[in-house]
Amino acid sequence: MTHPYIPNAEPGVRAEMLAAIGAASVEDLYAVIPAGLRLDRPLDLPEPMASEHELVAHMRGLLARNTDTTEVLSFLGHGCYPHHVPAVCDEVNGRGEFLTAYAGEPYEDHGRFQAMFEYVSMMAELLEMDVVNVPTYDGYQAAGTAIRMAVRYTGRSKVLLSGAVSADKMSKLRDFLDHDVELVIAPVGAGGEIGDVEIDETFAAIYLETPNVYGVVETRGRELADLAHGVGALLVVSADPISLGVLAPPAAYGADIACGDIQSLGMHQSYGGGHAGYIATRDEERLVAEIPSRLFGIAPTAVPGEYGFGDVFYDRTSFAHREEGKEWVGTAAALWGITAGVYLALMGPEGMRELGETVLARTRYAMDRVADAGARVLHPDAVHFREFAIEVPSSDGLLAALRERGIFGGVRLDDRTLLVCVTERHSKDDIDRLAAAVQEELA
């Protein structure tokens, strides 16, 4: 059978092509690989699914063993968030012209360049910063790179890192930075915000997250920016962009570099597969020079009034200078960027504001209801966005009991602490249902 994916596997055309190049067999073309390196048996792989129907049946059978979050009431967050994905996001994301294109050249792929330019431009408005990169892999990578940018920019090697960062992200940051950056962890204060901060002229930056791992919105941004700038250091802030319809963008309180993840802007949870990272700075040549990823800019063409696009300051990249470039650049997460652009265009300023208000209000409502139900809510006086931590007699016990009732109650932080996530997808009734279940289980 000629495989449906391989047109030239058809024997007649193979013979024609071999004749054209004067080879007796395809085997001849592999003559360059020494016999000792040749695999002398077929690969030991499962039997293939010869027909598309069989493949579908096989995949459906496997995937049916998953319970997805539309089948239960899920309050899971902790870095991957269940925000509503507008249908238009899926429609654009699935267009074959975008989905199957390479990161091509500005002429034949004008549409991609414009869509990416518009994504970074909308992020720039949300962030109030003039320079935003083409997405990097995820928020972890964006944070690691943003910190490295500050280290290179200042020529210093110490960074003060908020302790209110998830353990997984800390693991990534340690692997990425530990060999040449000294990470000093700032304790978490009693209110859930970053605690006491002391830095001096040896520090490259303060790194802050808001909302932080406990869902707490940091309120001392301006103070920390002044502190950092006072000793010649930078303020690097990781902010979830979906909060910025209501929360002040990092630049507004003096951050020099903003970074974060855009999964919340129109990407499905996809078992953690929907992540992409952003990095933003002001338009200062020395800062821009430290961004490793591609930057797309607008440029005139031979026809007046026409917009063209191209790479900005390509000379920074490893594509241009290998190890002499800044970190590295390769295929990352461009289509998630285009999709996030669609999301921001659909939402507009009012949509982003309303969404922020809804999430803020429902988070507070959930905190109050769950506290009434008998759980101890941590940091009750802090402003929370989308997540909050609760203390219960047994994390595992409560989660197991809630599961019996069709509820994924939250993410286990430790034996007694759970993180609960509430978005615009959780109605008042959903929250009441969670609170009632918690009350019965803790009673």
Next chain:
Amino acid sequence: MSGHAGESFAELPVAPKPPLRRFHQARWDEPIIFEQSRPGRRGIAVPAAGVPAVELPASVRRAEPPKLPEMSQLHVLRHYVRLSQENLGVDQAIAVGQGTCTMKYSPKVNDRFVNDPKVAELHPLQPDDTVQGVLEVYWRLEKILAEISGMHRVSLQPASGSAAIYANIAMIRAYHASRGEGRQRDQVITTMFSHPSNAACAKTAGYEVITLMPDENGYPDIEALRAAVGPRTAALMITNPEDTGIFNPRIEEFVSLVHGAGGLACYDQANANGILGITRAADAGFDLCHFNLHKTFSTPHACGGPAGGASGVSERLAPFLPGPTVEFDGSRYHLDADRPQSVGKMRPFLGVTPNVVRAYAWVMALGAEGLREVAETAVLNNNYLMHKILSIPGASAPWGEKRLEQVRYSWQGLFEETGVHSEEIGVRAADFGVHYWTSHHPYLVPEPFTLEPTESYSKEDLDEYAAILAHVADEARRDPEHVKGAPYNQTVHKIDQTSLDDPKQWSPTWRAYTRKHLA
């Protein structure tokens, strides 16, 4: 048959066809999205809170709404559909012109699996027993890639090929540190025709990078390797076949030289498409390797990602793999995060799950025999295309004609004759509906272009692509200014690049553009 008002039309059947396909890229003169905004419009409604509002302290409240576009839903959709039409994907075009990137068909059925809520609506921190299906896909694909590479274990956590290269260098660093040689082994050796990320990731991880140049036959210079290896060698990071399409037959010797000095050998298998089922990383003695799921395993390139990477390691490197790993006890799958020597997290959660699912489905549709068919056809297609390209006057391929799945060609002959650069040939070729790429810098091969036909394209596609390049080369001889003036059939005309490198003028966002140029 005749038309109205005495116009005559061609008789049916309409033949012969024009010598080259007539193409014109969509041109919508589509304004920048901000230019389409009208205050008060919106594209989607969000749920009202329905519970009491929260008063924010002034220190954290946003002072002014973000200046996002305000548009109705149809107009957002229409804008992006138009932009998508001004873009070429594998679904429309003969995508053999992006060598090193292995552009191939991404089967449509695989998109259905990942758009299903059973994948799209899974949260990564759900209990393991509610995600047995997706964990089994991870586990099975890991086993499949281990068999294809001969490696002991595989992690599918890295977000891309370059992220997997970085994961591999992180494991190399952890391995040497575990043996007390972390400080001593501070050099990584790579080759000029390996992907730039090999050099750049090693540098980011703190290593000094030594680059081997090609010898007179195009192979990485083994004498230079001999001179470079020593007690400071942490690893060799090498691609084979390299981005030239040349397979280094002495690769085992390279590996043993590095091993002899106590270093590790790390195989960049971004160019694996032509050797699936033919030769394996482990058989040449490599300690680590990586694959790009979005190249070799058919997940879509998506304008530059989301990608997907796989890191494979030998038994002695396995303790250092990123965590968590997927384990199987004979009846249930679970995640194991209790791995004391692990390099830790490379990215959030487990990996780029949609692409793990797609890659798995692709391999399952092919099996062992199908993968070999993929490799053989990719190599046959490449040699056939090379035969056609080298018959075009002015085109050449340095270092002889032994190539696997791709070739880095040169237009140096044509350039000397006409003054037309490779890049200009590529822009003109785009007028016929195809994409074409030169190479990474520096242009060690003069006036380079790199073609990689893969298994997805038919003989007719390859004939058409070669005919387009032959036509453009001929144009360059007859009328070089015409080629230099391209594009003519594209969405936009020739772009003035000068402002893109000038800090005073560059405009990486609309916000910067309006401030610098429209104020």
